[in-house]
Amino acid sequence: MLLFSNAFAQMNCGTVAPRTFINADMQAVKDSGANQRGLFFPVDCLGKKLSITVYIFRDSLGNDGITQASINSAVQTMNTDFAPMCLSFEVCRFVYVDNYNYNNYNFFKHEDEVYNLYYTPNTINMYFSGKVLGPTGILVCGYSHFPGGRDMIFITKGCAGDGKTLSHEMGHFFGLYHTFETGTGVELINGSNCLTAGDLICDTPADPGGSSGIDCQLNPYLADINGNWYVPQIGNIMSYYSPACKCGFTTQQFNRMIQQFLTNRNYLW
Ligand SMILES: [Zn+2]
Numbered sequence: 186m187l188l189f190s191n192a193f194a195q196m197n198c199g200t201v202a203p204r205t206f207i208n209a210d211m212q213a214v215k216d217s218g219a220n221q222r223g224l225f226f227p228v229d230c231l232g233k234k235l236s237i238t239v240y241i242f243r244d245s246l247g248n249d250g251i252t253q254a255s256i257n258s259a260v261q262t263m264n265t266d267f268a269p270m271c272l273s274f275e276v277c278r279f280v281y282v283d284n285y286n287y288n289n290y291n292f293f294k295h296e297d298e299v300y301n302l303y304y305t306p307n308t309i310n311m312y313f314s315g316k317v318l319g320p321t322g323i324l325v326c327g328y329s330h331f332p333g334g335r336d337m338i339f340i341t342k343g344c345a346g347d348g349k350t351l352s353h354e355m356g357h358f359f360g361l362y363h364t365f366e367t368g369t370g371v372e373l374i375n376g377s378n379c380l381t382a383g384d385l386i387c388d389t390p391a392d393p394g395g396s397s398g399i400d401c402q403l404n405p406y407l408a409d410i411n412g413n414w415y416v417p418q419i420g421n422i423m424s425y426y427s428p429a430c431k432c433g434f435t436t437q438q439f440n441r442m443i444q445q446f447l448t449n450r451n452y453l454w
Contacts, residue, residue: 196344197425199292199319199328200357206331207368210360214380228439230271231446236454238305240280240312242287250288251313251342253279259345266352266422270439272446274355277308290314290339292328300335307454309358310337311351317341329354332449349428356423360445361438362386364417364424365394374413384423388435392417392424401430 239256241249257276264273282303287295290312304310317339319328326344330337338358344350362369362384372383372391379387393415398404401419408414417424420432434442 196324196326196341198350198353198357198363199317199321199323199325200331200354201320201328202331202357202362202366202368203334204368206333210385211369211381214385228269228436229443231443232271233446234273234275236277236308237274237311238278238280238308239276240282240299240303240310242282242290242312242314243285244288244315245285247283249281250315251345255346256313259348259351262348263351263355266433267355269434270443272442274309278305287312288315290316291318292320292339293318293322296337300337304335304337306336307452308336309355309453310335312337312339313342313345314339315342326350327354329358331357332360332445336450336453347428349422349431352422352434356434356438356442359442359450361423361434361442363394364389364392364421371409373411374409374415375411386435386437386441388437389421389423390417391415392421394425397426397430399427399429401426 237260241251244250260274260276267273280303287299299312317325317327319325319339325341326347327338327340327350329339338354340350340354364384366384369385370378370382372379374391376387383391391409393407395403395407395415397419403415403417403419406414418432419426419430422431422434423438
C-alpha cells in the first residue's frame, strides 16, 4: 500500500470555514427550505472550463520540487472527480517563484504577501510549496478559501499526486464543508438534522471524523449521542479518510457546488 507509506498520507487539510460564511449559509437554509438546496434535483451541468494559474515555489537551491507534467496529471485526476457537474480545469500558466521562504510556506507570514505579488485575478491561483502551514497552525496537505474569499489554493508538493488533495481543496473553494463539520452543529446519524447541522448536506451520512483501516472501514466503530453507529462515507472526497479509499462527491455536493459557483464565484474565467 504505497499511499500508506507516504509520509503525507495522514496530513489533512487546513481550510477553515469562516463563521460569517457558516452563519449566512445556515440562514439561507432556513430561508429557502430543502428544495432549493437541490435535495430532490439531479446534478445540473455547468459546462465550464476554468483556468488555473500555477505558482511553483522553488527551494533554496533553485529546485522546482514538482514537474509541470505531474501537476497537469493531478489536474486531470481532479477533472474526473468534477466531470459529473460538467466542470473542468486547465492550467493556463506556470509561474516559478524564486523565493525559497515560500517553499516553507506559512499562512500567517506569507499569504498577504503572496496575494499582493503572485495573484492572477479571475483565475484559480494554485500554489505548490514544499511545506504548507495552514490557517489552523499545523502542516497540512493543502488549504483553500470558501466562496467570498480569495481565489487561492495552497498545496504541499508531496501531496499533489495523492489523487485527493486537489479535489478536496477545490470542494472547499466551491463551498463544501468537511463531512464531519461541527461548526454548524453535530449531525445525527438518524439524519433528522442533516439540513441544518454537519455539512448541511443530506446524502452524506454523519461522519465522526474518525479514522479507517486499510479495508476502508471506520476503525474504531463509534456511536453518536443516540447510541446509533456511524456509517460514514469513507470514500467521500470531503472526508479525512485515506486518499486510497477515495470514491467521489455525492449528488447534493455537486448541486451545492453549482449553486455556490453561480452565486459567489461565477466571475472566474
Ligand atoms: Zn478540508
